[in-house]
Amino acid sequence: MPETPVLTVLHGDRLPPGMQGIEAAAVVRYTREDGLAEALRGADALFVYDFLSKAVPGAWHAADRLRWVHIASAGVDPVLFPGLRDSDVVLTNSRGVFDRPIAEYVLGVLLAFAKDFARSAELQSRKRWLHRETERLTGKRALVVGTGPIGRAIAGLLRAVGLEVTGVGRRARADDPDFGTVHAADRLVDHLPDADFVIAVAPLTEHTKGMFDSRAFDAMRPTARFVNVGRGELVVTSDLVDALRDGVIAGAALDVFETEPLPQDSPLWTMENVLVSPHMSGDFVGWRDALVEVFADNFRRWRADRDLRNVVDKQLGYVPSTR
Amino acid sequence: MPETPVLTVLHGDRLPPGMQGIEAAAVVRYTREDGLAEALRGADALFVYDFLSKAVPGAWHAADRLRWVHIASAGVDPVLFPGLRDSDVVLTNSRGVFDRPIAEYVLGVLLAFAKDFARSAELQSRKRWLHRETERLTGKRALVVGTGPIGRAIAGLLRAVGLEVTGVGRRARADDPDFGTVHAADRLVDHLPDADFVIAVAPLTEHTKGMFDSRAFDAMRPTARFVNVGRGELVVTSDLVDALRDGVIAGAALDVFETEPLPQDSPLWTMENVLVSPHMSGDFVGWRDALVEVFADNFRRWRADRDLRNVVDKQLGYVPSTR
Structure with a gap:
């Protein structure tokens, strides 16, 4: 030293x-x-x-x-x-x-979808009074893809308001303290059909890059919403655009993108079932x-030559959970 | 019979x-x-x-x-x-x-305010990438005015995500199972300065009509948001409009109004710190x-000549809580 x-x-x-x-x-x-x-x-x-x-x-x-x-x-x-x-x-x-702030953001966009806030804002801008029926969040199913601290905070908050939450991580396990059941990432597609909300918060590694592709979107429910607070590169953007345009899935809330700032010619800006925010979900x-x-x-x-906190496992690409 | x-x-x-x-x-x-x-x-x-x-x-x-x-x-x-x-x-x-659906709506608008969703939507409509810092909800203080079942569901949900919640009811009490502390409605103004969010869900009676007037708004923090899921007549609308316009309070989410549908000439439709929805917060x-x-x-x-459920105390104007 x-x-x-x-x-x-x-x-x-x-x-x-x-x-x-x-x-x-x-x-x-x-x-x-x-x-x-x-x-x-x-x-x-x-x-x-x-x-x-x-x-x-x-x-x-x-x-x-x-x-x-x-x-x-x-x-x-x-x-x-x-x-x-x-x-x-x-x-x-x-x-x-960023754990808790991002979890709050995710809960917020889930409620925004369930309560149809975007349409309320659009109707308000035209001074139109149009009653609609909206969704309950309680009892809905969320699949959180990524079991690091942010994924755990999301799981905790969603469970606190009554959603059923399962996780997707590197290894399957049945007794995770925050998730209960964690499915293995290589079986992701098998579990996507169960989810009302799919939340991407995995670290970006060679194993997770592009994991949300047309095969994944095809496996989701047509009523499902996709939320990305991880990295844009987890997603094959053109496949996501197709899935949103063709009604393969019902909507998306995206805080991260393959290219940031999101290019002006991206169709995501103007799709009415898409919420775009500029990589700020955790930035309180x-x-x-x-x-x-x-x-x-x-x-x-x-x-002081003491152990550092948050040492990244450079082979895994993230800080291994101590749990 | x-x-x-x-x-x-x-x-x-x-x-x-x-x-x-x-x-x-x-x-x-x-x-x-x-x-x-x-x-x-x-x-x-x-x-x-x-x-x-x-x-x-x-x-x-x-x-x-x-x-x-x-x-x-x-x-x-x-x-x-x-x-x-x-x-x-x-x-x-x-x-x-309506208890749980309205509680979800209230949590949703609180998150919409905290995470600045309305501005995100407006920026998205112009394809503008503009990073902002947003608020954490955890640790914020909510005052729920109305301690019936809907108010209790709101309190439970807000507390579950980390807000500090107190209630306002007819009588003060210290050991309420859902609220902990409940303040007496005739001392409302004394407790408004403590709240980041003030949520109106009281029944409309001769005692509650117009309880949110300029005196009440003046007592709130300039950063406070007001949420009304009770009745429009709880509020002196012109006082609310003045408070929002003059920055006396920071915003409002309004699902109910003195006149419904909200008249075309109401300034509430176009105020940028106001979320208008058409009396639908509980309608799942x-x-x-x-x-x-x-x-x-x-x-x-x-x-069958058995006791009816939900018998209203016609003098009080609501079903008395059994707790």
Whole structure:
């Protein structure tokens, strides 16, 4: 451990707040994507605050003494490239910050579908009073694909309001504390027909990329709604568009997309059974401070040579659950 | 009890479904508002299926042998006029049918406010990708004004997702099983400043009419949202409009209105911090069948001379809680 370590901070338009304590204990190099390689040379640690940046692989050649990378997100796919994966560099993430906010967002879109809020807003804009009957959420079935902390928070909240929830994870199990039953991801298609709501919150890995394709949508109920709060690349977007257009499924709430921002020519913008939000489901007021707090806690541990929190299994592509 | 009683059914555009069993056990006279007086003459019971109709008082003079009135709603204000109140005619309501659906609606609008869904929809309609930070619902405070079964279902659901909930009822109490603390309605204004969400679900009586006036809105936080799933007449609408327009409160979700349908010239239609829905918060798919089932159960009890369910205390204006 050097006397004063060099910490590189990759940021976008905003600098991370509340870094004073860290600045007192490290030489901090703030950089945007274009200066990353230069800023990595001689650096001991990298804080990827711009957590959607794809610039790390291209600058990796300059990382000549890096020992630790921390990313300000739950998903680590932007930094899981062979150079980092096969190195001794430790990778940590921001597990925990987004769990409950994303679960609230998911519950909100389920209620928005059940209570037909989008149509109410549209009718209100035309001053039309049109009574409709709406759905009850209690007793409906949700399949949560992804059994990490965010998936667990979603399961807990949906169960608290009366939905029946099952999970889909890497391995099948019958006695999961949050899900009860977890089905194996390689049997996903067998379990999709049971669900009123299918919620994608899996980490993006080579095993999960494109797992929601036409075969998956064909297996869903025509009344089912699909929710994606994981990664856009979990979905074959053209297959989703076809499924929504052809009534194969009833609707979708999408917070993440294969290309972000969602391109202007995407048909998803204008489909009336689709709710688009701009990758913000977990971003509550104060989230930036919370992210820096998670990093600062790990920074103090790193300096004190204590075990880091949220160490990613770089082969799996996520932090293994301790449960 | 006559051999075959005469039952008058007041309906609107739709007839109640599933009446075959009742038709086999009574002479059933179906009528709309304009035929009500004639249909009441000689009738033993009245089923007010058109539960928002205000025609009963004007036809009451013809009710020469009526012993029972059942209304297909939770609120009984349309039939609580002096002639019925001061008579020996028993009044029952449809307590229970709407509890959980209305609670889901309330949770839905709270999440819609917290997660800024209306703005997301508006931005989507313009294909604009604009990230925002949103609110967490966990830890927020809700004040539920009305401690009947619907208010209790709301309290249970909001508490299940992490809100702090207190109630406002006729009498203060400290150990309510659903609310914990219930404040007395005559101290409402003292407790409004504590709430992030104020939810009106009280029965409409002479004591509650207009209880949400400028004095009440002035006492709320500027960040507070007001939700009305009770009756429009609980609110002084012009005071609410002023409070919303002047930023005295942050928003409102309104399912009921002083005049329904909401008049075309109401400013509520176009206020961007207002969610308007057409008196449908409890009306789930199957609600009409459920309402007739509640009536049919009471009809069988009435014919068998057993105690009726949901007997309204005509002085209080609602079914007293048994808890």
